[in-house]
Amino acid sequence: MVLRTPSKEKKTQSFKSGKQRRAEIVARRRKGNPAVEWIDPLLNKDNWPKGAVAANLEALGRNNTYGLLPNYYVDKPFKCRDCGIEEVWRATQQKWYYEVAKGRIEATAARCKSCRRKERERKEKARAASLPGLLAKRMRPQS
Numbered sequence: 001m002v003l004r005t006p007s008k009e010k011k012t013q014s015f016k017s018g019k020q021r022r023a024e025i026v027a028r029r030r031k032g033n034p035a036v037e038w039i040d041p042l043l044n045k046d047n048w049p050k051g052a053v054a055a056n057l058e059a060l061g062r063n064n065t066y067g068l069l070p071n072y073y074v075d076k077p078f079k080c081r082d083c084g085i086e087e088v089w090r091a092t093q094q095k096w097y098y099e100v101a102k103g104r105i106e107a108t109a110a111r112c113k114s115c116r117r118k119e120r121e122r123k124e125k126a127r128a129a130s131l132p133g134l135l136a137k138r139m140r141p142q143s
Ligand SMILES: [Zn+2]
Pocket: 080, 081, 082, 083, 084, 085, 111, 112, 113, 114, 115, 116
């Protein structure tokens, strides 16, 4: 399955300024590796793509699923749910998430790094705001 194909650059312009070139490099880095074609490791078990990281099935064994488990992880491009920027969920990050943090196998990356941090701060703030309220409610004598 191909989620994203690298955009074809027009080659009509032969000279670019250093500033233009730098902007292009930054944009490319931000997108991750455009050469990465994401191939679903659940469906494609035998033909490992380049850069695949082997999965530890024993560590995955405790994952709460009766479905398929991946034999490997591969860099997975995704679009941030909040800001829409394209990022790549690295194979090594997936391995850590599923095998060490014991994330559910159905779960996948949804937010870019900065939106993830913002979301975490928002949740912490909401929790800090709601906790005293909840406590006060509990302490109130029942009528
Ligand atoms: Zn984002």
